[in-house]
Each structure stands twice: as structure tokens, then as C-alpha cells.
Amino acid sequence: MKTLLQAKSFCKSLVIFISIVLLLVITNHEVFGKGKKRLLFHAGAGQRPSLDEIAEIFQQRHPDVRVDFSYKGSGYFLADMTISKEGDLYMPGEEFYLLQADKRGFVADYNPETDIAAYFVTVIITPKGNPKNIKSVADFAKSGTRVGLGDPKACAIGIWHETIFKKAGILENVRKNATMNAKTIPELGNACQLKAIDATIVWATTAMLYLKDIEIIPMEPKYRGLIRLPVAILKFCRYPKETKELKNFILSDEGKKIFHSHAYCIDPNKVDEDMKWLVEASKVAKDPSIPVTEETVGPFVKEVKRQRETKR
Amino acid sequence: MLYTGSEVKHVSGSKWFISILYAITVLFILYVCWLFLSNTGHTDIQSILQLVNRNWFWRSVKLSLVTSFITTIIAILIGIPAAYALSRFEIPGKTFIDIIFASVIVLPASSIGLCLIVAFQYEPVLKIQEALGFRIVHSLPSIVIAQLVHAIAFGIKAWRVAFDNVNPRFEQVARTLGSSRIRTFWKITLPQSKIGIIAGIILAWTRAMAEFGAVLLFSSTFRNRHISQFSDITRFLGLDRADILPISMLLEIECGNIEQGIAIAFVLLMITVLSVYTLNKIGGKGVLS
Amino acid sequence: MNYSKIKQSVWITSFSAFVVIVLIAIGFLIITNVLFLGLSDFLYYAGESRTWVSFVTTLWTTTIATVLSMFIGVPVGYTLSRYKLPCSKLMKTLIDLPVMVPPVATGVFLLGVFKSVPLVNITQFLGIRIDHALPGVIVAQFTVTVSFCIRLVMASFDTISPRFEAVARSLGADLPYTFFKVSLPLAKNGLIASLIIVWARAVAEWGSLMLFVGGIQGRTDVMPFAVYLDFISGKIGSALTMSMLCILIAIGSMYAVYRVGGKTRVW
Numbered sequence: 001m002k003t004l005l006q007a008k009s010f011c012k013s014l015v016i017f018i019s020i021v022l023l024l025v026i027t028n029h030e031v032f033g034k035g036k037k038r039l040l041f042h043a044g045a046g047q048r049p050s051l052d053e054i055a056e057i058f059q060q061r062h063p064d065v066r067v068d069f070s071y072k073g074s075g076y077f078l079a080d081m082t083i084s085k086e087g088d089l090y091m092p093g094e095e096f097y098l099l100q101a102d103k104r105g106f107v108a109d110y111n112p113e114t115d116i117a118a119y120f121v122t123v124i125i126t127p128k129g130n131p132k133n134i135k136s137v138a139d140f141a142k143s144g145t146r147v148g149l150g151d152p153k154a155c156a157i158g159i160w161h162e163t164i165f166k167k168a169g170i171l172e173n174v175r176k177n178a179t180m181n182a183k184t185i186p187e188l189g190n191a192c193q194l195k196a197i198d199a200t201i202v203w204a205t206t207a208m209l210y211l212k213d214i215e216i217i218p219m220e221p222k223y224r225g226l227i228r229l230p231v232a233i234l235k236f237c238r239y240p241k242e243t244k245e246l247k248n249f250i251l252s253d254e255g256k257k258i259f260h261s262h263a264y265c266i267d268p269n270k271v272d273e274d275m276k277w278l279v280e281a282s283k284v285a286k287d288p289s290i291p292v293t294e295e296t297v298g299p300f301v302k303e304v305k306r307q308r309e310t311k312r
Numbered sequence: 313m314l315y316t317g318s319e320v321k322h323v324s325g326s327k328w329f330i331s332i333l334y335a336i337t338v339l340f341i342l343y344v345c346w347l348f349l350s351n352t353g354h355t356d357i358q359s360i361l362q363l364v365n366r367n368w369f370w371r372s373v374k375l376s377l378v379t380s381f382i383t384t385i386i387a388i389l390i391g392i393p394a395a396y397a398l399s400r401f402e403i404p405g406k407t408f409i410d411i412i413f414a415s416v417i418v419l420p421a422s423s424i425g426l427c428l429i430v431a432f433q434y435e436p437v438l439k440i441q442e443a444l445g446f447r448i449v450h451s452l453p454s455i456v457i458a459q460l461v462h463a464i465a466f467g468i469k470a471w472r473v474a475f476d477n478v479n480p481r482f483e484q485v486a487r488t489l490g491s492s493r494i495r496t497f498w499k500i501t502l503p504q505s506k507i508g509i510i511a512g513i514i515l516a517w518t519r520a521m522a523e524f525g526a527v528l529l530f531s532s533t534f535r536n537r538h539i540s541q542f543s544d545i546t547r548f549l550g551l552d553r554a555d556i557l558p559i560s561m562l563l564e565i566e567c568g569n570i571e572q573g574i575a576i577a578f579v580l581l582m583i584t585v586l587s588v589y590t591l592n593k594i595g596g597k598g599v600l601s
Numbered sequence: 602m603n604y605s606k607i608k609q610s611v612w613i614t615s616f617s618a619f620v621v622i623v624l625i626a627i628g629f630l631i632i633t634n635v636l637f638l639g640l641s642d643f644l645y646y647a648g649e650s651r652t653w654v655s656f657v658t659t660l661w662t663t664t665i666a667t668v669l670s671m672f673i674g675v676p677v678g679y680t681l682s683r684y685k686l687p688c689s690k691l692m693k694t695l696i697d698l699p700v701m702v703p704p705v706a707t708g709v710f711l712l713g714v715f716k717s718v719p720l721v722n723i724t725q726f727l728g729i730r731i732d733h734a735l736p737g738v739i740v741a742q743f744t745v746t747v748s749f750c751i752r753l754v755m756a757s758f759d760t761i762s763p764r765f766e767a768v769a770r771s772l773g774a775d776l777p778y779t780f781f782k783v784s785l786p787l788a789k790n791g792l793i794a795s796l797i798i799v800w801a802r803a804v805a806e807w808g809s810l811m812l813f814v815g816g817i818q819g820r821t822d823v824m825p826f827a828v829y830l831d832f833i834s835g836k837i838g839s840a841l842t843m844s845m846l847c848i849l850i851a852i853g854s855m856y857a858v859y860r861v862g863g864k865t866r867v868w
Contacts, residue, residue, distance in 0.1 A: 040817065048834040069818040071834050079568035080815060084733040151536055153567050175538040180450050186835030193837065194433035196449045209835040311642045312838035326776030333680040340677055344695045351713035390619050397616035409620060411859055412627060415851040418801040420825030421808060423844040426832060430841065431633040464623065493612050522703035524808050529832065558703040565709060565812055574713065577706040584702045585694060592690045
């Protein structure tokens with residue numbers, strides 16, 4: 001009797017053990033994509049939705065390639081690359097960081113004339129309902145407004161916050177209002193979505209992530225920033241051919257169209273039109289009675305549809 | 313009953329087995345030493361001097377100490393009675409409470425930080441804060457709240473072990489001799505479990521000092537804030553425009569000042585060595601595990 | 602109901618109130634999060650492949666790290682429980698350090714170790730990469746959990762009287778035989794409980810990965826890291842879902858500990 005019990009419990013533990021091992025072996029092969037060429041793509045955290053979509057299409061066309069992303073605040077990549085000496089492509093949110101990387105000799109292939117994937121546009125965002133009634137850049141200096149600023153050392157938006165508020169002559173007052181220092185751009189968006197801050201300036205593409213929970217206010221053209229989004233091949237690159245193909249795909253018209261659908265600007269002359277669609281999209285996302293079509297939200301159909309499916 | 317260090321007297325012939333046991337132990341201790349010592353090569357005196365001369369560094373040290381002390385005091389005030397209740401009374405659903413408290417210990421810091429920020433910005437909670445005229449998220453008190461979660465979970469665990477190790481017999485005897493409950497608690501239970509309670513306090517403080525992830529998500533960073541954001545008291549105490557030490561270290565390293573970041577890591581290491589050594593010295597049994 | 606009974610109930614209630622305070626605080630955190638996320642969103646994001654890739658990565662790395670930890674933890678824990686080391690307090694301090702040092706500092710130290718002389722040569726010679734790659738996750742989880750594991754194993758051996766071992770020895774069994782046939786089976790429940798706790802702790806490890814490994818999406822982002830990564834790139838729904846899964850794992854494993862624990866308490 002006793003031996004039978006022992007045998008039973010032994011079998012039980014054996015079955016558990018074997019199933020765990022099997023599970024691990026199977027998942028290992030499926031998930032980690034053994035035997036594929038793996039590209040490591042350093043990109044600013046703000047570019048995530050568009051780049052994820054691009055990588056998905058690229059991987060479908062090149063089944064032997066997998067693109068791994070490392071998303072961070074653009075400013076942190078320099079230290080990271082200095083330590084890790086790894087990475088194939090680099091796409092910070094601001095050319096400034098790329099030039100710094102170039103100075104340190106990390107960049108293998110970058111042509112400032114042609115290697116611009118798209119442009120960021122700056123917009124003002126506030127929590128839903130705009131509690132502090134922010135209408136323009138000047139309103140950021142009103143005392144009692146909680147403003148979120150980016151850290152210029154960490155992320156690209158930080159540089160542009162300084163530039164914009166300096167231009168408006170209110171940098172010191174805005175600094176007094178700043179209750180948050182963000183390390184990445186979406187952190188500002190999160191804070192706005194959670195109503196932790198009353199207003200901030202982010203890229204249009206970041207604002208795009210929170211259509212339901214924020215109000216988007218286009219900026220006056222004199223303060224509006226159009227920021228070049230550069231992409232460069234790093235010297236640590238292991239698969240030059242595939243990396244080059246991915247870069248070309250990003251710079252191609254098809255890639256640019258994907259960027260456009262995520263509220264990047266691809267034609268500097270049409271910024272106003274894009275901004276108009278963005279404001280429309282934020283209205284449509286909040287109001288389920290309006291149908292989501294080309295006529296109502298312009299290029300942003302896919303993204304608005306996706307956000308309709310979930311609460312957040 | 314615990315049988316620490318109660319050696320089994322060995323006859324000859326098993327020496328090799330004991331040697332293997334010792335060898336593994338020594339190897340592991342060497343690994344730990346090496347883990348810390350090999351890093352001395354990555355920092356130098358010059359960058360340590362530079363770090364010490366920076367204003368924010370001392371403010372950071374002060375902020376870390378002040379917040380962790382406040383955290384520990386709150387943890388003591390809430391945790392010790394709670395631990396006593398869990399140890400002595402038949403509370404309904406005790407198993408459930410045990411499981412919940414224990415799972416806080418193995419909760420990822422990022423999860424805690426996210427939970428905190430969402431909870432305190434949830435609509436009704438936000439309304440209450442608005443009505444009372446303050447905002448917790450991204451403020452200095454938020455550091456204390458973020459540190460409190462892990463600190464109190466570890467504290468309650470340690471204090472509970474401490475109370476469990478006191479034989480309730482003594483309390484019963486004191487009660488039959490006519491001592492009141494409060495008097496018994498102060499004169500019998502607390503002195504008897506003194507070592508365990510102190511060990512728990514040190515443990516909670518060390519945890520509070522080490523907390524990093526929850527603070528990063530819940531409080532964000534303070535170093536670049538404007539001075540007018542801080543109240544007069546914090547300015548007077550010199551706690552303005554500073555981050556707690558682990559976060560300062562992360563910021564330094566992410567910005568590329570690796571030498572200074574490692575210097576801060578050594579400061580943190582020394583603090584931890586001191587408190588853990590004290591813990592082992594006073595020897596609260598079963599507290600650390 | 603006489604006077605002393607009322608006094609007793611006041612006494613018990615006043616202490617239990619503090620337990621309730623803590624419970625309410627934890628409940629407040631979890632319930633607001635659940636309400637904020639909502640079930641439909643939870644199901645939507647739980648169905649995304651990203652969540653499961655991250656989950657499987659976690660499962661993988663933590664299982665390996667736990668097994669490694671146990672291989673070190675059982676002998677060291679046994680040694681600490683049964684024998685006295687020279688300057689034992691200092692030695693125990695050293696053993697406790699990796700789990701007590703702020704995890705983010707542990708990550709920095711690990712980064713430094715794999716950049717210093719003997720190891721950097723070994724990894725280069727073997728052509729493998731530790732930092733900023735999957736093995737780094739395992740190394741970090743191992744380093745942090747192993748001291749945790751040693752403490753737990755030591756505690757479970759401490760509850761076993763050496764008498765049993767002494768009897769086995771006096772009947773002629775040698776030490777290895779006694780260890781494998783007497784000590785280990787006696788401590789079985791405690792060891793299984795330790796294993797689960799160590800695994801749960803490894804799942805929760807994030808701080809040391811921050812600088813040592815960095816999060817590469819779909820490759821090294823174990824669940825706690827994925828929570829952070831999704832939060833800083835604006836996918837709060839996905840981050841919250843992952844965070845809920847982490848909480849479920851933590852509660853589930855603690856329940857498992859309670860079930861197998863035997864003499865070992867949940868803590």
C-alpha cells in the first residue's frame with residue numbers, strides 16, 4: 001500500500017516536472033524565434049506605436065528577420081550604447097542626440113538631407129474637459145497651473161519645451177509651475193490622462209495615444225515646432241543588409257504613410273490640415289455616435305477604431 | 313524550537329561531504345564579495361570628491377534619511393499593533409489576511425508604483441484631494457507612501473515572528489496576578505519581544521531606504537523642479553530639489569556619469585551593510601527569512 | 602455580558618483595527634485599479650500576444666533562476682543551519698547583502714562585475730553576452746533571490762531537530778546518506794515552500810534589471826519590466842493588465858505556499 005502511494009506521488013511529480021520542461025522547450029522555440037536574424041532598434045519611447053506597426057509589416061516580408069526594440073528616453077541611449085556597444089538602428093526623437101552619438105563615433109550611416117522619416121508636430125494637451133482652460137502657450141504661465149515638463153537631458157521634448165517657452169518669454173514662470181519632470185514623452189501623456197497635470201506640450205503622435213482622455217489644442221504657428229525625426233545605422237550593426245532594408249522601408253512612401261496615420265507630419269506644408277484632423281479624431285473617439293470613416297477622422301481611422309475597442 | 317548551529321557530530325568518513333558544503337558556502341560568499349569589490353575599479357577618488365561637492369548629493373542623502381525615518385515611524389505605529397493582533401487573536405479570515413500580506417512582499421515594485429498612481433488619481437479620490445486642497449502624486453509626501461508599502465509588509469512579518477516567539481504563558485500569568493491588559497502589553501510582551509521588534513524596525517527601515525521602483529513611478533523626479541514648488545519647511549531642512557539616493561543613482565548612470573553613479577551605489581551599499589550587520593548582531597531569529 | 606468581557610472585546614478590536622487599516626489600504630489600491638482598468642479592457646489586453654510573450658519570458662527566466670538558486674541555497678542553507686562559520690555574523694551579513702541592497706544598485710554592481718577582468722575575458726572567449734541580453738535577466742534574478750533562498754532554506758532546516766540525523770548517524774549511515782534520506786525528506790515541505798517563495802520573488806525582480814539588462818521589447822522584458830516599459834511608452838491599459846497579472850501571480854503563489862507549507866508559515 002505504502003509503495004503504491006509512493007509510486008503515485010512519484011508519478012505525479014514526474015508528470016509535473018516533464019510538463020514544465022515540455023512547456024519551456026515548446027515556448028522557447030516559438031517565442032524567442034531561434035535562428036532568426038535579430039536587429040536591435042534603439043528608438044525614443046514616443047515612437048513606439050508607429051515603429052511597432054512598421055516592424056510587424058517588415059517581419060512579414062522578411063520572415064528570417066526579427067526586430068527587437070529598446071524604447072527609452074532619447075537622451076539615455078548615449079550612456080546605454082557606451083556601456084552595451086550594441087544596436088543596429090538608432091532613431092532618437094531629436095537630431096541633437098543623433099549628432100552627439102555621431103560625435104562619439106557610434107553612427108555608421110546617416111545623411112541629414114535624406115534620412116528623415118517624418119516630422120513631429122508639437123501640440124498642447126490638457127486633461128479631459130480642460131479644467132484650467134488652457135488655450136494658448138501663454139496660458140502655461142498662469143500661476144496655479146500644473147505643468148509637466150520634460151527633462152532636456154533625458155528626452156527630446158525637454159529641449160523643445162525650453163525652446164518654445166523661451167521664445168514666448170515665459171520660461172521662468174513655466175518652470176515655477178512645473179510639478180513634474182518626465183524622463184520620456186509618454187510619461188507626460190500618462191500624467192495628463194490621469195489628471196496629475198493640467199497642461200503640457202507633447203508630440204501630436206503622443207497625443208494620439210490618449211484621444212479619449214485628453215483635449216488636444218493645436219499651437220499657434222509661431223511657437224509650433226516641426227521636429228525632424230532622423231534614423232541612422234549604427235556602427236555596431238551586425239546584419240548590414242537587413243538593417244539597410246529596414247531603414248529604406250522606414251524612409252519609403254509606405255513607411256511614411258504609416259507614420260502619417262500615427263499623426264506624424266510628412267509634408268511640412270500640410271501641418272494645419274493634420275492638426276485639424278487630430279482635433280476631429282479626439283472628438284470622434286470620445287463620441288461613440290459618430291462613425292469612424294475617412295470623412296470624419298481623415299488619416300487616423302485605424303488608430304481611432306482601435307481606441308474605440310478599449311476604455312484605455 | 314529552532315536548531316540553528318546545532319551540529320551533528322560526525323564520525324570519520326564524511327569529511328568530503330562537509331568539505332563540499334563548506335566549499336559551496338565559501339564560493340558563494342566569495343561571489344558576493346567579488347560582486348561588490350570588483351566595482352571599486354569603476355569609480356575613482358576624483359569622481360567621489362566631485363560627487364561630495366555637489367549640493368544635490370547632500371540634499372539627496374538628507375531626503376533619503378528623512379523620508380525613510382518617517383516611513384519607518386508610520387510603519388511602526390500601524391504595523392506593531394497589527395502584528396500583535398495577527399499573532400494573538402483569532403481573527404476571522406486570518407489565512408486570507410496572511411496570504412494577502414505575504415503577497416505584498418513578492419509584488420514587483422513597478423506594479424506597486426503603477427497601482428499607487430492609478431489609485432490616487434482615480435476620479436472620486438481625486439475629488440477628495442481637490443476638496444482638501446492638496447495633491448499627493450508627484451509631491452514629497454508621495455515618496456513616503458511609496459516606501460511604506462514594502463516597508464510595512466516586511467515590518468509586520470518580522471514583528472509577528474517576534475510576538476509569536478513570546479510565550480503567551482507569561483502574559484497569562486501577569487494577568488492572573490492582577491495586571492491590566494495594557495500594563496501586561498507594555499511590561500511583559502514588549503520587553504520580551506524587544507529584540508525581534510528592533511530587528512523588524514531595522515528591516516523596515518532598510519526596505520524603505522532601498523525602495524526605488526514605486527517611488528520612480530509614483531513621485532517622479534524632483535531635481536529639476538523650481539525652488540518655489542517646495543514649502544518653506546522643506547527648504548529650511550534642505551530637502552528641496554533632491555531625489556532619494558537610488559533614484560539619483562539611476563539618473564546619474566542613465567545620463568552617462570557612471571563613476572559617480574557607482575559612488576552613490578557604494579554609499580547605499582555601506583548603509584545596507586551597517587543595517588544588515590546590526591540585524592545579524594542582535595540576532596532576531598527568523599526575522600530575515 | 603459582564604464588564605471584563607466588554608473590556609476584552611475593546612482590547613481585541615483596538616488592535617485588530619490596525620489590521621483592518623492595512624487591509625483597507627491594500628484593498629483600496631487593488632480595487633481602484635480594477636475599476637480603472639475594467640474587465641473588458643483586461644480581457645482585451647490579456648489577449649494580446651505581447652502580454653503572453655512577456656509572461657513566457659518570465660516563466661522561463663524565473664524557473665531557471667530558481668533552480669540555480671536552490672542548487673546553491675540548499676547546501677549553503679544547510680551548512681549555515683548545522684555548522685558554525687568563522688566570524689559567522691559577518692558571513693551572514695555578506696550572504697544577506699544581495700537581497701537587502703537596493704535592487705537598482707545590485708544591477709549596477711552586476712554591470713560592473715561583467716565588465717571587470719576575469720569575467721569579461723571569459724564571456725568574450727565563449728562568445729556569449731550576459732548584460733543587455735536574456736542570460737543577464739537570469740543572472741540578476743539569481744543573484745537577488747539566492748540570499749533570499751538561503752535564508753528560507755536555513756529557516757526550514759532550523760525547524761528540524763538534529764536528533765533524527767544523530768540517530769541515523771549512530772545507526773551507521775554516513776553523512777551524505779543522512780542528508781539525502783533523513784534531512785531533506787524531513788524538510789521537504791519547507792523546501793517546497795521556499796522554492797515557491799523564491800520563484801515568486803524572482804518574478805517580482807525588476808530594479809536590478811533596469812540598468813543591468815535594460816528592456817528590449819519581446820526579448821528581455823519580463824513582466825515587471827514590461828509594466829514599466831508600457832507605462833513609459835504610454836500604453837497604460839497594457840501596463841495595468843500586466844500589473845494585475847503580477848498581483849495574481851503573487852497571491853496565487855502565496856496561496857500555494859500556504860497549501861504545501863506544512864510547518865512553514867506563509868512567512
